[in-house]
Amino acid sequence: MNKRNLDILSDFSILYIEDEPELLKHTATVLEDFVKNIFAVASCKEALKVLEENKIDAIIIDINLKNENGIEFLKELKFEKDYDLPSIVTTAYTDTEYLLDAIKLKVEDYIVKPINIKELLNSLHDLFLPIVQEREINRSYNTIKTISAVTDGKKVELIKFIIKNLDEKSMFNYSYGDIMEMVDVSKPTVIKLFRELSEKGILTKIQNKRYLFNENNLPKPSED
Amino acid sequence: MKSLFSVLNQKLTTIKFANKTKILIFTIFGGTLLIGFLMFISIFALKYDFEVLFVNLTKPQVKLEEIKDIYQVNIKETLSAIKNHQISSSEGKEVLSLAQQIIKKQWREYKKETNTKVGGLPEFASNWLDFFLLKSDKPKKSEFKNRIISNVEKKIKSIDKKITGIISQLNKQNQIKQLIDNTILETNSINIYLSTLITNNLKLAISKKEGNDRLFNTSTLMLVFLISLSFIFIVLVSITIINHFKVLHYSLEENVNRKTKELSDLNISLESRVKKEVENSRKKDNIMFQQARLASMGEVLHNIAHQWRQPLGTLMMIVQSFETKYEKGKLDEKFITSSVNDALKLGKSMSDTLDDFRNFFMPNRAKQIFDVKKAINKATELSRYQLEKMDIKLDFSQKTTAKIYGFKNELIHVILNLINNSKDVLALNTELKEKKILIITKQTNTKIIISVIDNGGGIKDDIIAKIFDPYFTTKHKSMGTGIGLYMSKQLVERHMKGKIFCKNIKHKFGSQKFYDSAMFSVELPIKESGT
Numbered sequence: 178m179n180k181r182n183l184d185i186l187s188d189f190s191i192l193y194i195e196d197e198p199e200l201l202k203h204t205a206t207v208l209e210d211f212v213k214n215i216f217a218v219a220s221c222k223e224a225l226k227v228l229e230e231n232k233i234d235a236i237i238i239d240i241n242l243k244n245e246n247g248i249e250f251l252k253e254l255k256f257e258k259d260y261d262l263p264s265i266v267t268t269a270y271t272d273t274e275y276l277l278d279a280i281k282l283k284v285e286d287y288i289v290k291p292i293n294i295k296e297l298l299n300s301l302h303d304l305f306l307p308i309v310q311e312r313e314i315n316r317s318y319n320t321i322k323t324i325s326a327v328t329d330g331k332k333v334e335l336i337k338f339i340i341k342n343l344d345e346k347s348m349f350n351y352s353y354g355d356i357m358e359m360v361d362v363s364k365p366t367v368i369k370l371f372r373e374l375s376e377k378g379i380l381t382k383i384q385n386k387r388y389l390f391n392e393n394n395l396p397k398p399s400e401d
Numbered sequence: 402m403k404s405l406f407s408v409l410n411q412k413l414t415t416i417k418f419a420n421k422t423k424i425l426i427f428t429i430f431g432g433t434l435l436i437g438f439l440m441f442i443s444i445f446a447l448k449y450d451f452e453v454l455f456v457n458l459t460k461p462q463v464k465l466e467e468i469k470d471i472y473q474v475n476i477k478e479t480l481s482a483i484k485n486h487q488i489s490s491s492e493g494k495e496v497l498s499l500a501q502q503i504i505k506k507q508w509r510e511y512k513k514e515t516n517t518k519v520g521g522l523p524e525f526a527s528n529w530l531d532f533f534l535l536k537s538d539k540p541k542k543s544e545f546k547n548r549i550i551s552n553v554e555k556k557i558k559s560i561d562k563k564i565t566g567i568i569s570q571l572n573k574q575n576q577i578k579q580l581i582d583n584t585i586l587e588t589n590s591i592n593i594y595l596s597t598l599i600t601n602n603l604k605l606a607i608s609k610k611e612g613n614d615r616l617f618n619t620s621t622l623m624l625v626f627l628i629s630l631s632f633i634f635i636v637l638v639s640i641t642i643i644n645h646f647k648v649l650h651y652s653l654e655e656n657v658n659r660k661t662k663e664l665s666d667l668n669i670s671l672e673s674r675v676k677k678e679v680e681n682s683r684k685k686d687n688i689m690f691q692q693a694r695l696a697s698m699g700e701v702l703h704n705i706a707h708q709w710r711q712p713l714g715t716l717m718m719i720v721q722s723f724e725t726k727y728e729k730g731k732l733d734e735k736f737i738t739s740s741v742n743d744a745l746k747l748g749k750s751m752s753d754t755l756d757d758f759r760n761f762f763m764p765n766r767a768k769q770i771f772d773v774k775k776a777i778n779k780a781t782e783l784s785r786y787q788l789e790k791m792d793i794k795l796d797f798s799q800k801t802t803a804k805i806y807g808f809k810n811e812l813i814h815v816i817l818n819l820i821n822n823s824k825d826v827l828a829l830n831t832e833l834k835e836k837k838i839l840i841i842t843k844q845t846n847t848k849i850i851i852s853v854i855d856n857g858g859g860i861k862d863d864i865i866a867k868i869f870d871p872y873f874t875t876k877h878k879s880m881g882t883g884i885g886l887y888m889s890k891q892l893v894e895r896h897m898k899g900k901i902f903c904k905n906i907k908h909k910f911g912s913q914k915f916y917d918s919a920m921f922s923v924e925l926p927i928k929e930s931g932t
Contacts, residue, residue, distance in 0.1 A: 197711050197714070197715065199711075199712070199715040199743065199747065200711065200714055200715040200718060202743075203715055203718040203719050203722055203740070203743065204718050206722055206736075206740075207718065207721065207722040207725050207726075210725060210726065210729045210731060211725075211729075269710055269711075269714075290710070290714045291710075291713060291714035291717040291718070292714060292717070292718060293717075293721070294718065294721040294722070294724075294725060295721070298725075
């Protein structure tokens with residue numbers, strides 16, 4: 178769990194706002210290896226311009242900017258400009274002056290300087306993970322739907338029923354009769370599928386009306 | 402007498418000094434008055450006695466003698482002459498009647514003179530003195546004298562009658578012969594009476610003289626007594642007063658000696674105390690300087706901490722970037738070179754910041770010629786972070802080219818103190834929208850005036866005189882130690898031979914509005930003006 182898959186960051190564009198040029202430069206240099214695009218700017222004005230011209234997925238912003246305040250800029254974006262982007266704030270202070278505001282703004286993370294790049298990357302990962310997962314779910318769903326469109330529809334219905342009715346111990350507690358009653362399939366189809374799954378070690382019969390669904394024996398989906 | 406004297410003396414010594422002098426004055430005054438009074442009384446009484454003696458008792462004797470002579474010479478002789486027919490009857494008649502008239506007149510005068518009253522002050526004095534001396538009334542004229550006088554009067558009358566008879570019967574020689582003889586006899590007897598009267602009067606005078614002597618003796622005695630009494634008393638009181646003076650003198654002398662000793666002791670202890678106090682005050686000053694140094698050190702340290710934080714963050718980012726680049730397999734020569742360069746640059750700037758701090762706070766006691774502008778810039782640099790944090794804009798005209806000889810750090814410290822003072826005032830002023838500090842310099846051939854002006858509203862009149870006092874502060878305890886300005890004054894006046902002063906002015910700060918402003922100025926002698 179500690180070791181995050183930072184590869185997921187490579188799909189996202191990030192806007193980074195920091196008034197200290199050296200830090201901006203070097204942090205951007207590190208981040209550019211992980212993300213799709215890094216837009217590193219020194220002021221809110223430049224940041225607005227970037228936002229208008231590019232699709233941005235997340236914002237990293239320093240609170241104490243020269244003559245500006247990062248929290249105020251985030252408020253402005255959220256409530257006036259209608260940009261609802263996930264954001265991470267960085268600050269040189271450990272004080273909690275802006276913490277409350279940050280929480281109210283639903284800021285994803287509050288990073289105290291000096292920046293630990295691992296911490297920042299992990300934050301970004303945690304921020305993007307739900308998005309990536311949602312996309313993955315969508316994709317899987319679409320895959321299943323596509324498969325069911327081109328193959329035997331009854332089998333797919335039956336597999337859906339099995340997975341849907343697994344208990345917390347991945348046990349499936351139904352007899353053939355129950356299945357046929359609930360899903361409109363013929364008995365030979367059920368028996369054939371159960372045998373197939375049993376052969377592949379996916380569904381093992383423990384006793385009568387009790388089957389174990391073994392997730393680990395599922396074949397890996399081909400990456401392409 | 403001696404014991405009485407000593408008793409009196411003892412009594413007197415117990416009386417207070419002030420009372421003694423009162424007694425002395427009273428005695429002198431009272432004694433003199435009494436003696437004078439008595440003397441006057443005595444003189445007047447004597448005068449009275451003399452008058453009585455002379456007018457009543459002595460002068461009338463002349464008249465009596467005259468009467469006697471007239472009887473003897475005029476009447477008796479004339480009658481004898483008439484008897485012997487040596488003069489004519491008319492001549493005799495004339496002489497006799499003349500004699501009669503003279504006698505009558507003289508007798509009248511005699512009586513008048515004896516009864517003359519002396520009166521006036523002398524009599525009063527005499528009466529008073531008599532009363533005072535308890536003397537009985539004056540003796541009445543003796544019976545004897547009165548009888549003689551009445552006899553004389555009778556005789557005068559009878560002789561008068563007889564002479565009148567003689568005169569009227571002068572022509573009858575034989576008849577008057579008897580009468581003349583009678584008259585002569587009468588004349589003799591009257592002369593005897595008169596003589597007796599004179600003798601009596603003289604005796605009276607003698608007795609009067611005795612009384613007078615007594616009076617004189619008594620008054621003299623009294624005067625002597627009074628004078629000696631007063632004298633003794635005065636001497637006595639004087640002696641005790643002198644004794645008192647002596648005692649007083651000795652006690653005073655002793656007092657003075659004691660006090661002198663105390664004073665000299667005090668002097669010695671004071672000297673040591675002054676020395677100690679001076680040392681204490683020097684110590685206190687040192688402590689205060691130390692405190693002020695620590696206070697500004699704290700501020701500068703804060704500033705430096707901030708100045709370090711940013712490059713430190715960047716430096717850490719660079720270090721981490723090596724790891725990520727390595728992981729990504731992008732750790733190439735180009736990246737390493739540029740990153741190392743950047744890191745070195747950052748490290749150098751951090752090191753410079755530290756040097757600034759060290760140079761500023763190291764007790765650098767070497768005087769040097771330095772640029773005023775650079776010193777002011779250093780001070781503004783050192784306070785930059787604090788000012789930025791409080792949103793205060795600081796402007797420095799950068800015009801001066803003056804160089805001064807002295808301790809650079811001290812001037813930086815003074816300017817820093819003035820900036821901090823302005824900063825603290827501005828920080829408290831929440832209404833002010835634009836907070837500004839302006840540093841301007843004014844330069845002549847011999848001196849430079851550096852002024853730090855802020856638009857914080859100026860200094861209140863009631864504290865402007867105290868503003869350079871040690872431990873004077875208008876700020877909250879957490880903000881100021883109250884010695885920044887005091888220390889600045891000490892540094893400027895003692896080390897730089899300059900002056901520091903403040904006043905309230907109105908300044909525009911480059912805007913349209915006039916701000917109430919406080920201006921602190923440091924006037925320093927300059928070494929040379931750079932070109």
